[in-house]
Amino acid sequence: MRKPKRKLQIIAANCIACGRCEAECPFDAIHVEGDVAVIDYDECTACGKCVKECPTDCLFFEGEEAKAKEEKPAVAADLAADVVARLSQYHGVWIFVEQSNGEAHPVSWELLGKGRQLADTLGCELAAVVLGEGVNDVARQAGHYGADKAYVIDDPVLAKYRTYPYAEGCLKLVREYRPEIMLIGATTLGRDLSGAIATDLHTGLTADCTGLEIDELTRLLRQTRPAFGGNIMATIQCKEHRPQMATVRPRVMEALAPDESREVEIVRETLEINEQDIGVEIVEFRPDADLDKPNLQYAEIICAGGRGLGTPQGFKLMAELAEALGGVVGASRATVDAGWISHDYQVGQTGYTVRPRLYIAAGISGAIQHRVGMQTADTIVAINSDPEAPIFNIADFGIVGDLYKVVPELIKQAKEGNLKEKLLGDGG
Numbered sequence: 001m002r003k004p005k006r007k008l009q010i011i012a013a014n015c016i017a018c019g020r021c022e023a024e025c026p027f028d029a030i031h032v033e034g035d036v037a038v039i040d041y042d043e044c045t046a047c048g049k050c051v052k053e054c055p056t057d058c059l060f061f062e063g064e065e066a067k068a069k070e071e072k073p074a075v076a077a078d079l080a081a082d083v084v085a086r087l088s089q090y091h092g093v094w095i096f097v098e099q100s101n102g103e104a105h106p107v108s109w110e111l112l113g114k115g116r117q118l119a120d121t122l123g124c125e126l127a128a129v130v131l132g133e134g135v136n137d138v139a140r141q142a143g144h145y146g147a148d149k150a151y152v153i154d155d156p157v158l159a160k161y162r163t164y165p166y167a168e169g170c171l172k173l174v175r176e177y178r179p180e181i182m183l184i185g186a187t188t189l190g191r192d193l194s195g196a197i198a199t200d201l202h203t204g205l206t207a208d209c210t211g212l213e214i215d216e217l218t219r220l221l222r223q224t225r226p227a228f229g230g231n232i233m234a235t236i237q238c239k240e241h242r243p244q245m246a247t248v249r250p251r252v253m254e255a256l257a258p259d260e261s262r263e264v265e266i267v268r269e270t271l272e273i274n275e276q277d278i279g280v281e282i283v284e285f286r287p288d289a290d291l292d293k294p295n296l297q298y299a300e301i302i303c304a305g306g307r308g309l310g311t312p313q314g315f316k317l318m319a320e321l322a323e324a325l326g327g328v329v330g331a332s333r334a335t336v337d338a339g340w341i342s343h344d345y346q347v348g349q350t351g352y353t354v355r356p357r358l359y360i361a362a363g364i365s366g367a368i369q370h371r372v373g374m375q376t377a378d379t380i381v382a383i384n385s386d387p388e389a390p391i392f393n394i395a396d397f398g399i400v401g402d403l404y405k406v407v408p409e410l411i412k413q414a415k416e417g418n419l420k421e422k423l424l425g426d427g428g
């Protein structure tokens, strides 16, 4: 490595060992040892990232000591201590449990599964936030799926979702009990609610996370999501505001198996809002199920077609295969953009995230934006005429060939034999 032109220095007495420099350093060149950060000059490139990140200005480049001292390190340290003291009032991982007519959205249980891991790593409590009317059962179920505690607001004004009373309910709970982390499902409701809450709390919100982990050094939530059109994965941290908020799409995380013997501690709160205070009235509610839309997210078997189908009629073949296997049709964005099928069928970054037991991809190249939506399927079968197609890298079974020859054969086998069982490797 070329010797850097400037040399990093540290005022050890001012270091609060917060670990931010270590977390930011792209070269693994600075480490907190005991109560001070130690620079590894063999690795340091003097890029300056740690200098910018240091909250007490104890890092500086040689020759710039005066500037570092001028920054009144004592005041800077007080400020940092103030931030640390403020943040330390926040404890616990919270999951917003989305429910409709007393039935929870499965994404809530998936988030409790992830929340359990995060809470165990942090050594803190996992709590569910349950708002609605007549939601005691939902709160109890939250315990079955991993919650230690459920904060419940049961009120007629919460019978159907409206932004204002739901946001007010969540804000009241957050301000009173101060969670460190709050996760919400990236559903239509969750996207609306999370933005309203984060704005009011002046905290950060990372939408559509695909990964959530605790940084062991700083205890911050590492929130990973695709960025720049899905070409890179960005890890985002909310360092100075609480709660750290993130949304996660359905089927990205895995729910724990429910344990009905698990008890949950219920904390009841009230909401002082009258119907007259709410400027929105719900006239009619039509669930997706009534609109004849496919339930892709929770389908067990998906037979997806891509541009390789060549024409919109190709989806008739995919529908025939789906019917023979007892599944539903899915699609790549290229086919949706071409107008061959509606967006309700699109799998991927800008479509649905799915986690079926069996995913058959016919004539789909396997672009990263498609893969992020389906790669957690238990079994992936890829059919493509190009042996180099990236979809084969994640396929459990790869068939190189013309889909118009392969798919009819699969349909025949599905109708006559036990293709499903063979592909799933079990009796189901």
Ligand SMILES: Cc1cc2nc3c(=O)[nH]c(=O)nc-3n(C[C@H](O)[C@H](O)[C@H](O)COP(=O)(O)OP(=O)(O)OC[C@H]3O[C@@H](n4cnc5c(N)ncnc54)[C@H](O)[C@@H]3O)c2cc1C
Residues within 6 Å of the ligand: 229, 230, 305, 306, 307, 308, 309, 331, 332, 333, 334, 335, 346, 347, 348, 349, 350, 351, 352, 362, 363, 364, 365, 366, 367, 368, 369, 370, 373, 383, 384, 385, 386, 389, 401, 402, 403, 404
């Ligand atoms: C911001 C952004 C978001 C996106 N979101 C999504 C998303 O949500 N979902 C998504 O799918 N894409 C998404 N895309 C688009 C993505 O990058 C790809 O362009 C798209 O997935 C390609 O679709 P495809 O695989 O059907 O088509 P292609 O990439 O054109 O692949 C067609 C495949 O069919 C094969 N083929 C051709 N003829 C046959 C045949 N007769 N038999 C067998 N195989 C054949 C070819 O070898 C080829 O591999 C997004 C892109 C961007 C920039």
